[in-house]
Amino acid sequence: MKPVSVFILAIAVLFCVLVAGCTSDSGAAPATTVPTPDLTLPPTTAPPTTSVPVVTATANPDKGPIQVMPEPQQVTLLLTKDRPTSKISLLYQGGPGEMFTQKITMHMYGTDGTYVESVMNDGKKPIPGNEIIVQGTRDGDRCVVYIQSAGTTYKVMDEQVFAARI
Numbered sequence: 001m002k003p004v005s006v007f008i009l010a011i012a013v014l015f016c017v018l019v020a021g022c023t024s025d026s027g028a029a030p031a032t033t034v035p036t037p038d039l040t041l042p043p044t045t046a047p048p049t050t051s052v053p054v055v056t057a058t059a060n061p062d063k064g065p066i067q068v069m070p071e072p073q074q075v076t077l078l079l080t081k082d083r084p085t086s087k088i089s090l091l092y093q094g095g096p097g098e099m100f101t102q103k104i105t106m107h108m109y110g111t112d113g114t115y116v117e118s119v120m121n122d123g124k125k126p127i128p129g130n131e132i133i134v135q136g137t138r139d140g141d142r143c144v145v146y147i148q149s150a151g152t153t154y155k156v157m158d159e160q161v162f163a164a165r166i
Helices: 003-020
Strands: 076-081 087-094 101-109 115-119 131-135 141-149 152-161
Touching (some): 087 141
Antiparallel strands (some): 076 087, 087 131, 101 115, 101 141, 141 152
16 A cells, blocks of 8 residues: 555544544533433233132131042041040041042131141041041031042031030
C-alpha cells in the first residue's frame, strides 16, 4: 500500500472514532440513559402440592359411602369396644379374599376430638388373628376401616362403636 492511502485510512478511522463518541470530556454532561421498561411477568399459579391434612373433630376426610368388595376378595373383620377400658379392637379373621388383602387401616375419631390412625401388622400383609387396638373414649367413637385388596382401597366399615352393656 502507498503511504498516502495508509494516511487517509488512519484519518478516516480517527474521524469515525470521534463521530461515534468514544472520546470523553470531563466537563461534558453525563449521557442520559433510556429507562428500561419494567417487565412484570403475570402471576403464575403454583402447581398443587400434596400435603397431609391436619385432622380435627370438625374436619373429617372419611366421608363417602361404604364400598362392597368383589366377592372373591371379601374378608371378615370384627370391631368391638371393651366396656371397662374403652379400648377399641379390630380383629382380622381372614376369608376368601385373604390372598388379595394387602393392608388394613383404621381411623378412629373420639368424641373428645382425638384422632388415631392405625395400620394393621405395621403395613405388611395381615395374617388372620392380627388385631388393631386403640384407646377410645367412654362415649361412642367413630371407626372407619379401609382394606387395600388387589391394588384397590375399599372403605369397608364406618361405624359408631359403643361399649357393650350387660
